[in-house]
Amino acid sequence: MAECVNDSETESPISYGDYIVLRRGDVFKSVQIEQKQKVIFEKQWFFLDNAVGQLYGTMFEIEAGGSLKLKAVKRSGNAAGNEDSKEAGQDNRHIVDDGRSQKLTRDDIEILKEQGLKGQEIVQQLIDNSTTFKDKTEFAQEKYIKKKKKKYESDIKVLKPSTRLLAMMYHGREPGKICHLRYDTLAQMLTLGNIHAGSKIIVFETCAGLVLGSVMERMGGYGSVIQMYAGGGPTRAGMESFGFPSHFHETLHEFPMCKVNALLAGTLELSEKDVDSQANKNGQSDSCQETSGVLEEKSSKPQSMEVSLDPEEEMKRARLREQRAQEKKVKMEEKRKKLASAAAQLEGRNADGLVIASRFHPCPVLLGMLKFVAPSRPFVVYSQYREPLIECYTKLREQGGAISLRLTDSWLRHYQVLPNRTHPVLLMSGGGGYLLSGMTVAAGTSKSKNPQKSEEPAAKRLKLDEISPSFRSST
Amino acid sequence: MSFVEYSEFIQEGDVVIIFLGHESMMPIKVQSGAQTQTRYGVIRHSSDLIGQRFGSKVTCSKGGWVYVLHPTPELWTVNLPHRTQILYTTDIANITLMLELKPGSVVCESGTGSGSLSHAILRTIAPTGHLHTVEFHAQRAEKAIEEFKEHKVSHLVTVRNQDVCKEGFGVSDVADAVFLDIPSPWEAVTHAKRALKHKGGRLCSFSPCIEQVQRTCEALLDHGFEEICTLEVLLRVHDVRAVTMPIPDFGPVEGSTDITQMASNLGQEEVPNAGNASVICRTATPPREMAGHTGYLTFATKPRD
Numbered sequence: 049m050a051e052c053v054n055d056s057e058t059e060s061p062i063s064y065g066d067y068i069v070l071r072r073g074d075v076f077k078s079v080q081i082e083q084k085q086k087v088i089f090e091k092q093w094f095f096l097d098n099a100v101g102q103l104y105g106t107m108f109e110i111e112a113g114g115s116l117k118l119k120a121v122k123r124s125g126n127a128a129g130n131e132d133s134k135e136a137g138q139d140n141r142h143i144v145d146d147g148r149s150q151k152l153t154r155d156d157i158e159i160l161k162e163q164g165l166k167g168q169e170i171v172q173q174l175i176d177n178s179t180t181f182k183d184k185t186e187f188a189q190e191k192y193i194k195k196k197k198k199k200y201e202s203d204i205k206v207l208k209p210s211t212r213l214l215a216m217m218y219h220g221r222e223p224g225k226i227c228h229l230r231y232d233t234l235a236q237m238l239t240l241g242n243i244h245a246g247s248k249i250i251v252f253e254t255c256a257g258l259v260l261g262s263v264m265e266r267m268g269g270y271g272s273v274i275q276m277y278a279g280g281g282p283t284r285a286g287m288e289s290f291g292f293p294s295h296f297h298e299t300l301h302e303f304p305m306c307k308v309n310a311l312l313a314g315t316l317e318l319s320e321k322d323v324d325s326q327a328n329k330n331g332q333s334d335s336c337q338e339t340s341g342v343l344e345e346k347s348s349k350p351q352s353m354e355v356s357l358d359p360e361e362e363m364k365r366a367r368l369r370e371q372r373a374q375e376k377k378v379k380m381e382e383k384r385k386k387l388a389s390a391a392a393q394l395e396g397r398n399a400d401g402l403v404i405a406s407r408f409h410p411c412p413v414l415l416g417m418l419k420f421v422a423p424s425r426p427f428v429v430y431s432q433y434r435e436p437l438i439e440c441y442t443k444l445r446e447q448g449g450a451i452s453l454r455l456t457d458s459w460l461r462h463y464q465v466l467p468n469r470t471h472p473v474l475l476m477s478g479g480g481g482y483l484l485s486g487m488t489v490a491a492g493t494s495k496s497k498n499p500q501k502s503e504e505p506a507a508k509r510l511k512l513d514e515i516s517p518s519f520r521s522s523t
Numbered sequence: 524m525s526f527v528e529y530s531e532f533i534q535e536g537d538v539v540i541i542f543l544g545h546e547s548m549m550p551i552k553v554q555s556g557a558q559t560q561t562r563y564g565v566i567r568h569s570s571d572l573i574g575q576r577f578g579s580k581v582t583c584s585k586g587g588w589v590y591v592l593h594p595t596p597e598l599w600t601v602n603l604p605h606r607t608q609i610l611y612t613t614d615i616a617n618i619t620l621m622l623e624l625k626p627g628s629v630v631c632e633s634g635t636g637s638g639s640l641s642h643a644i645l646r647t648i649a650p651t652g653h654l655h656t657v658e659f660h661a662q663r664a665e666k667a668i669e670e671f672k673e674h675k676v677s678h679l680v681t682v683r684n685q686d687v688c689k690e691g692f693g694v695s696d697v698a699d700a701v702f703l704d705i706p707s708p709w710e711a712v713t714h715a716k717r718a719l720k721h722k723g724g725r726l727c728s729f730s731p732c733i734e735q736v737q738r739t740c741e742a743l744l745d746h747g748f749e750e751i752c753t754l755e756v757l758l759r760v761h762d763v764r765a766v767t768m769p770i771p772d773f774g775p776v777e778g779s780t781d782i783t784q785m786a787s788n789l790g791q792e793e794v795p796n797a798g799n800a801s802v803i804c805r806t807a808t809p810p811r812e813m814a815g816h817t818g819y820l821t822f823a824t825k826p827r828d
Binding site for chain 2: 059103104105106210211212215231232234235236238239240242244245246247265266267268269270398400422423424425426434438439441442451452453454455456457458459460461462463465467470482487488489490
C-alpha cells in the first residue's frame with residue numbers, strides 16, 4: 049500500500065495554466081486553462097474555471113451560462129433504453145418512412161432545450177414521442193438512443209495530455225498540420241527509433257511539434273533532444289500541449305538547418321562578435337537568425353521619418369533606442385548560447401537516433417542529418433508519400449553507411465464489438481503515410497570495391513532478372 | 524551494453540547482434556576466448572569483438588564481413604529464441620503508444636512468454652518504471668529471469684511464476700497499465716482492475732480470435748472499464764526495386780519518331796539497349812505474401828475508483 053501513498057502524492061489537481069485535453073465522445077480538443085476564458089468545443093461554449101481544483105479524469109456537464117458542473121459519479125448507463133426496450137419489434141417490415149414518426153417538431157425540441165432540460169430527459173422525450181420506436185428491433189432501439197444521446201447529452205471529460213490523445217486529436221481534427229501522420233504510424237516511429245530515456249535524439253519535423261512532443265514524452269526528461277528547424281524558428285505548439293514540466297525543456301536544444309553546412313565544415317561562428325557581425329553582414333539572406341531583427345527595423349522606420357524635433361521627445365527616443373539595442377544584445381547573447389549548446393550536442397556526431405517527419409523532401413534531410421548519428425543507431429523517416437522514400441532508399445544504398453533498410457506503411461482497422469453485432473467499423477483511414485527505417489553502421493573505407501557490397505540488394509537484383517524476362521514474354 | 528542504455532564499445536558479457544545480410548541476423552553473447560561460426564567464417568570474440576565499436580564491420584576468417592550491432596528490443600524481437608508465439612514490433616509499437624507507456628510507468632504483463640514485449644516495455648519505462656510480469660509456466664519464467672539478468676534490466680522487472688487468472692499479478696493499486704496476452708483474458712479482468720492504480724489506468728488485451736475479443740469486451744464493460752476500443756494493425760513492407768518495362772514497337776512512323784523518344788516521354792530512365800526499347804521504373808512492390816493477421820488489440824481505460 050506504500051505505493052498508493054506515492055501515487056496520491058504525484059497526482060495534482062487541475063490548475064490554472066495547465067494544458068488539458070477535453071473529450072466528448074471520440075472528439076478531443078487541447079486547451080490551456082485560463083481564468084474566465086471562453087472555450088468552444090463541439091458547437092458548445094463554456095468556461096473551464098469550475099474544473100480547476102478537480103482531479104484529472106473528471107466528467108463534467110455544461111450548464112446554462114457555460115459553467116461546468118461535476119457530473120454525478122453514478123453511471124447513468126443505458127437506463128433510458130433498458131426500460132423501454134422490453135417492447136421491441138422483430139424486423140422492419142411494417143416500418144414506413146413517412147417522415148411523421150417523430151411527433152415533436154423542431155420548435156418543440158428547441159423549447160425543451162430552452163427550458164434547460166437535461167440531455168437525458170430530451171432523449172426520453174424523443175423516445176416517448178416516436179411512434180415507431182416500439183416497433184424497432186432491440187438493436188435498432190439501442191442505435192437510436194446512442195445517436196440521440198450523442199446529440200443531446202454533452203458530458204465533457206478533462207484529461208491529462210498524452211501522445212495517444214494528442215496524436216488522435218491532430219489526426220482527427222487537423223491532419224494537414226501533421227502531414228497526415230496517423231497515430232499508429234507515429235507509434236511505429238517511436239518504437240523503430242528506439243526512443244528511450246537517456247539517449248540523444250535528433251528530430252526534424254513539420255508536424256506542429258507533435259512528433260517532438262511524443263519523442264520528449266518517451267525520453268521522460270532524461271537525455272537530450274536536438275530539434276532541427278528550417279526557417280525562422282522551430283514549431284512547438286503541439287509539444288507545448290503536452291504540458292511538460294520545466295526540466296524537460298532543459299533537455300531540448302534547437303539548431304537551424306541553414307547552419308548545418310557550416311557546422312559540418314567547421315566554419316560555424318559562435319563567438320559573440322562573429323555572430324553579431326555575421327548578422328549585420330547578411331541580414332536578409334540569414335533569415336533564421338534575423339527575422340525578428342528585420343521586423344524591428346522595419347517597424348521603427350516610419351517612426352524616424354516623422355518630423356518631430358522636440359528635444360525631450362528626441363531624448364526619449366534615444367533612450368528607447370538604447371534600451372532596444374540592449375534588449376537586442378541580450379537576445380543575441382541568448383541565441384548565441386543556445387546555438388552553441390546545440391552545436392556542441394551535434395559536433396560529437398554521436399546522436400543515438402534520428403527522427404524525420406516533414407513536408408520537405410526527405411532525401412537531402414536524411415542524408416544531411418545522418419552524418420550526426422553514431423553507428424549502430426536506428427533512424428526513421430516519415431513521408432506522406434511513398435516516392436520520395438523510394439529515392440531515399442536508393443540513395444542510401446548507393447552511399448552506404450546504413451543497413452536493414454525497410455520501407456513500410458501500416459494499415460489500421462477499428463472494430464465494433466457488441467453482442468451479435470461485431471464487425472469492422474464501416475469507415476477506416478485510407479492511409480497513414482510511409483516510413484523508411486534503418487540502422488546506421490560505420491562507413492567502410494573501401495565500400496565500393498568490396499565484393500560483398502551488393503550482398504543485400506543482390507537478392508533483389510536476382511529477382512529482377514528473373515522477373516523481367518517474364519514481363520517481356522507476356523507483352 | 525544494456526537494453527535500456529546505449530554504449531559505444533563492445534565489452535565482455537555483452538549481447539551483440541551479428542548482421543549477416545538482408546534480414547539475416549544472429550544474437551551472440553560475447554565471451555573472451557569464444558568463437559562463433561557464421562557462413563562468412565569464424566568470429567573470434569577476443570580479437571574481433573571486444574573493444575570494437577558497435578556498428579563496425581568485422582572481417583571473418585573467410586574474408587567475408589559482418590556488422591556488429593548494439594542490441595535493441597526491436598532487434599531482439601527478430602532474433603530471440605522462441606519459447607512461445609511472440610508479439611512483433613508493429614503490435615508492440617501500438618501497444619506502447621495506446622497504453623501511454625513512458626519512463627516511470629508501472630506495468631503489469633501476462634504472460635511473459637518469450638519476453639519480446641517485455642524487453643520493449645522495459646526499454647520504454649526505464650529508468651524509473653517497473654514491470655511486473657506473470658508467467659504460469661515455471662521453465663519459461665525461469666528462462667525470462669535469466670535473460671533479464673543477462674540483458675542488464677533485471678532491476679526493472681519482477682517475474683512471478685503464478686496463474687494470473689487465479690492469483691492475479693501479485694500487486695494491487697500500483698499499475699499505470701496492464702497488458703494481457705493469455706488464452707482467456709476475460710478471466711483476468713478482475714485482477715487487472717485490482718492491479719491498476721486508484722486514479723485509473725489503461726488496459727490492453729491481445730487475442731487472435733474474435734470470440735475471445737467478444738468475451739473480453741463484455742467482461743471489461745461489466746467491470747466499469749471505459750473507452751473500450753478494438754483495433755487491428757498490419758504492417759506492409761514494400762520491396763524497393765527498379766523494374767524494367769519494355770516499350771512496344773509501333774513500327775516506323777512518317778516523320779520518324781524515335782522509339783527512344785517515347786521512353787523519354789515517359790520521364791523514366793532509358794535502358795541503353797539497341798533494338799528492344801525499355802525503361803527502368805523505380806518502384807516499391809508489396810510482398811507476395813504478408814502477415815494478414817496477428818491479433819486483435821482491445822484497449823480500455825479504467826476510470827478513477
